[in-house]
Amino acid sequence: MKYAYYPGCSLHSSAKEYDRSMRSVCDKLDVELVEIEKWVCCGSTVAHNQSKLLAAALPMANLARLQNMGLDEVVVPCPACFSKLKTAQHNVKSDKKLKRDVVEVIHKDCNDEAKVYHALKIFSEEPLLSKIPTVVERDLSGLKVVCYYGCLITRPPEITQFDVCEYPETMDRVLNAAGITTLDWDSKTKCCGSSFALTKPNIVVELSHRIIDSAKAVGADAIAVACPFCHANLDTRQPDMGKAYGTEFNMPILYFTQLMGYSFGISPKELLVDKHMTDAESIFEEVSQHAQ
Amino acid sequence: MAEEVLHLDEKSFKLSDAVKAAGGIDVNWCYQCGKCASGCPLSGEMDLTPTQLIHAIQLGLKDLVYNSKTMWLCSSCQTCTTRCPQNVDIAEVLAAVKVLMQRDKKKSKLPDVLKFNKEFLRNIRWFGRTYELGMVAMLKLVTWNFTQDLRMGLKMLKKGKFSIFPRFKGSWAVHNIFRRTGKQEKA
Numbered sequence: 001m002k003y004a005y006y007p008g009c010s011l012h013s014s015a016k017e018y019d020r021s022m023r024s025v026c027d028k029l030d031v032e033l034v035e036i037e038k039w040v041c042c043g044s045t046v047a048h049n050q051s052k053l054l055a056a057a058l059p060m061a062n063l064a065r066l067q068n069m070g071l072d073e074v075v076v077p078c079p080a081c082f083s084k085l086k087t088a089q090h091n092v093k094s095d096k097k098l099k100r101d102v103v104e105v106i107h108k109d110c111n112d113e114a115k116v117y118h119a120l121k122i123f124s125e126e127p128l129l130s131k132i133p134t135v136v137e138r139d140l141s142g143l144k145v146v147c148y149y150g151c152l153i154t155r156p157p158e159i160t161q162f163d164v165c166e167y168p169e170t171m172d173r174v175l176n177a178a179g180i181t182t183l184d185w186d187s188k189t190k191c192c193g194s195s196f197a198l199t200k201p202n203i204v205v206e207l208s209h210r211i212i213d214s215a216k217a218v219g220a221d222a223i224a225v226a227c228p229f230c231h232a233n234l235d236t237r238q239p240d241m242g243k244a245y246g247t248e249f250n251m252p253i254l255y256f257t258q259l260m261g262y263s264f265g266i267s268p269k270e271l272l273v274d275k276h277m278t279d280a281e282s283i284f285e286e287v288s289q290h291a292q
Numbered sequence: 293m294a295e296e297v298l299h300l301d302e303k304s305f306k307l308s309d310a311v312k313a314a315g316g317i318d319v320n321w322c323y324q325c326g327k328c329a330s331g332c333p334l335s336g337e338m339d340l341t342p343t344q345l346i347h348a349i350q351l352g353l354k355d356l357v358y359n360s361k362t363m364w365l366c367s368s369c370q371t372c373t374t375r376c377p378q379n380v381d382i383a384e385v386l387a388a389v390k391v392l393m394q395r396d397k398k399k400s401k402l403p404d405v406l407k408f409n410k411e412f413l414r415n416i417r418w419f420g421r422t423y424e425l426g427m428v429a430m431l432k433l434v435t436w437n438f439t440q441d442l443r444m445g446l447k448m449l450k451k452g453k454f455s456i457f458p459r460f461k462g463s464w465a466v467h468n469i470f471r472r473t474g475k476q477e478k479a
Contacts, residue, residue, distance in 0.1 A: 038461055047413065152369075194368070203365075
């Protein structure tokens, strides 16, 4: 299997561990990821506040590069990038003037037919879903995890075309296939405060606190995430939550690909588990002791 | 608050027409059911709920809309847009109001959020991809807020969370996209 790969800015910087674990897991499953050459920022959740044309042009400039690669399916791990690529496709399809303007701006044709997948989608469907149990090497059945999807993988559903938007189960299916127990909980698609991390951190602390609090309430050992912003907010803000609410969570926040990778026998070091601000390495030690 | 009589005439529709031109969304489908306000994770922080802001746009109350914090507190989580029974893309309406305000050179009630947006876009215009460390540094400079999260930032730096130096991959392409977008929008 071969896909084009659009990592996005975060995965080359503060979310290196998501990129690294994604690539390691794909290696194990014989999925070839070909990074789009000279890709640029998608505009994230900011460009459309400045200009609708800019917000369509940046993603389309990236998708236009697929045509030279001879691939029409692109895998995107970051939900903000995923959402922006899908939204741009949707907008140029429904607005002919916008499409003409985008072509003027990027000096290339609009590739509005390219298939854009969030990384979770490829693992949750055949043939990979059945292949996952065959590469599992570590028994993680003792680990109880809640899957946190955040906002932009599922919403709005007409654009993302991903699972049931209010209560998705795609990540649960993928982690279950890797032998990890997932729990039902009420905060799967709640907002963590996303980009207010830099401008209104008090909002992030409040919203992210609610999410970790409800994970704790159902007895989760860790939260699995699929978004660099969700990860940053849940992982780095736990000391601030302590100051604001007196809670001492010490809740490990892991990318779902790190959990898959560990169950596939990849070392935590290779999965960059040590990059997290809230200790996540010790749960793997506990689980392996438990299994022995 | 004393009630006042609103005189609506054809001028009142100018604001909703401008929102439609900027974001492509017709706010007049909204009948104020309040579903967007009840689902919004940020409505507790807002001065007007999303429902009230949409109503103000329908009534053409430009000053009330432009002086609101509401659109600057939107995290683009898309809950409102997803749940609206009238298919009004509320999140896009809030973005369109921000586009209009910048076009009209209006001040934001939350200047730091506008500064963040501007620094983010400047950053990708220069570097092609987000250079996170550069963006944090610039944001600190323009907001004069040097101490917030300093300790955490240093800890993250020590962990190697950030790339220290920018790379200029695709910066020329992005620069041209910005330049041509500006030209196209003026035409």
